[in-house]
Amino acid sequence: MGPLGYDTNDLPQVGRSASDDILPAAQASRASWIEALGVQATIYATPAVLQYAQMSEQVLRPGAPGRMASFAHERIPAGPEFQAFRAPNVDTLYSNAWVRLGEEPAELRLPDFGGRYFTVQVVDAYSNSINISARTFGSAAARYWLVPPGWSQEAPDDVAVVRVATTIIWLLLRIQVLDGDLDVVHELQDQVGLTGGEPGDDLGVVVGADEVEEDWRAFFRAFDAVLRLNSFPYDEWVHVRQFRGLELLGPRPWDPDVLDPATAGALERSFATAQSLLRSSRPQLGVATGTGWTRVLDKGAHGHNFLARAVMNHVGLGANVAEENTSFNTHVDSTGQLLAGRNGPYSLEFAERPPQTAFWSVTLYHAETGRLHANSAHRHALGSAALGDEGSARLVISHTDPGTANWLPCPEGEFYLILRIYSPGQEVVAGSWLPAPVRRGAGASDRL
The missing domain is CATH 2.60.120.600 (Domain of unknown function DUF1214, C-terminal domain)
Structure with missing residues (x-):
């Protein structure tokens, strides 16, 4: 035992409950508890929901410009009209791809970047990142296998294995622009290859980026979808399990229409509180x-x-x-x-x-x-x-x-x-x- 806690794996008196936590019966108390849980859930889920909404707009919604497991390349540096995400850099060209991993790896192929700065940021569903870059793997042409949790097969000798934590991953490629040489960067972008992964036709929930920041119902629908698709880290189980009190991860996809008025009102208030908290904490x-x-x-x-x-x-x-x-x-x-x-x-x-x-x-x-x-x-x-x-x-x-x-x-x-x-x-x-x-x-x- 120490200041960081103790391991419960071998302690028979500390275990997981077989049932969900209780909810207060009195309406006012229940609403207060739901509101407290809702703030925690919104804070926890914000990175995952914002990413899911971006994926929805880029590859899932009807008429979306891209598709799963395919890079979409920005051909000019970001400007005031750039809407994909906030605070873009203007020094590199971005390329985006969303991959839904199945039982087999997805393969990423990169050209030789020479001395030019590049990085492929591999982002899991909760915004945790690793990089494929000159710093981590070198800048020569190479093949990479992006492998799902639990994958344990052998890769060919000429393939580098990159392990990821969730089923849905975001690949964010940045390539440095040197003295306005966009044509050279375009050639490098076009040499990037990506194969494998599962289609996204059956993901179901489609939400907009603005919608999930303004509408609590869209936010929690997306959060429920994220949990069903990706699960969550094992060591966050005790935190996430509380959110069952919000009807998340239930037997059916989350539906605000089945919530009683007190619960719906509490969730709406909690969402507004969390959004204000996020803005004031910047x-x-x-x-x-x-x-x-x-x-x-x-x-x-x-x-x-x-x-x-x-x-x-x-x-x-x-x-x-x-x-x-x-x-x-x-x-x-x-x-x-x-x-x-x-x-x-x-x-x-x-x-x-x-x-x-x-x-x-x-x-x-x-x-x-x-x-x-x-x-x-x-x-x-x-x-x-x-x-x-x-x-x-x-x-x-x-x-x-x-x-x-x-x-x-x-x-x-x-x-x-x-x-x-x-x-x-x-x-x-x-x-x-x-x-x-x-x-x-x-x-x-x-x-x-």
Whole structure:
């Protein structure tokens, strides 16, 4: 026994109940209990439901542009109109594929990327991530088998086996754009192959991305579908089993029409409470660095930190593990005031460039929506591609054009910044390198 608890596997007096937990009989007490469970369920399920909704829109709904087990390639960098998920980067081209694993592996084939940065992020149904990249497997042409839970066969010698945790997985490919060489990136995208996996015609529940953030009924329908398709980690059984009190994972798919009015009202209130909680918790995401920035140490690998996991995915889906892409977020300036164009201009100084072996960038997003800011310069980020990798650098962040090449346009209202460092140096991963605070004024003279 210790501070982390004890193992119950060999303890006969500690076991699983054969029945669901009880629910209070009194209507008011029952509604209070359901409301408490509903908040927990919404927080737990948010990453899975948001991903499921994205899959629905991309490959399941009637007229969807894609299909299961097939890559859909973005041919231009993300812009303000990008809707697939919040807070996209603008340094790479994205490619998406959704795979429903059966009893056999799915095969992924990648070309030789040479020295160009790439990563295939393999994301399970609950947003846990691993990567196929130069860091993990090298950049030469290769074949990979994505194998389902319980698979125990032998793979050919020339195939790398990648084990995944859930039946439904999301493959998110990023390929770096160098000096606008989109044609080269398109050729690499077209050489990516994917075979195997099961069709998605019988998945049944189809929901929209906006719908699951606005309608509690759509949210819980999707959560029930996720649980039925993927189950859940064994060590989260005691947490998830509570949600049977919400009629999830019952003998039939979840149906809000069979709920009594008190239960339905409690779930509706719990969903609204959880959404408000997620929005208000965004600035707390990550560990404070003391410079106004926060650093998410466990993105893509949150473990049992369900609130942090939910907030991370509420900010933007598909967050990479820190070893692949360390990111820093800030909503505030050096005085702790929220960033807003009406209070600018601002400057961000780099006495030395972020240590990395690939590249880095600072990207700006609307605080409320997580979307890129439309502006006359068509510029959404600045980093090593524009500023180089050596010496100092200064970014000027303002709503109006200061007439300098290092201008990062912002809206008049509130915004936030993400500093992404791809293939980060060890000092970044370890936390000994930190970005400077965002300061009011345009630089040393505080004048434009």
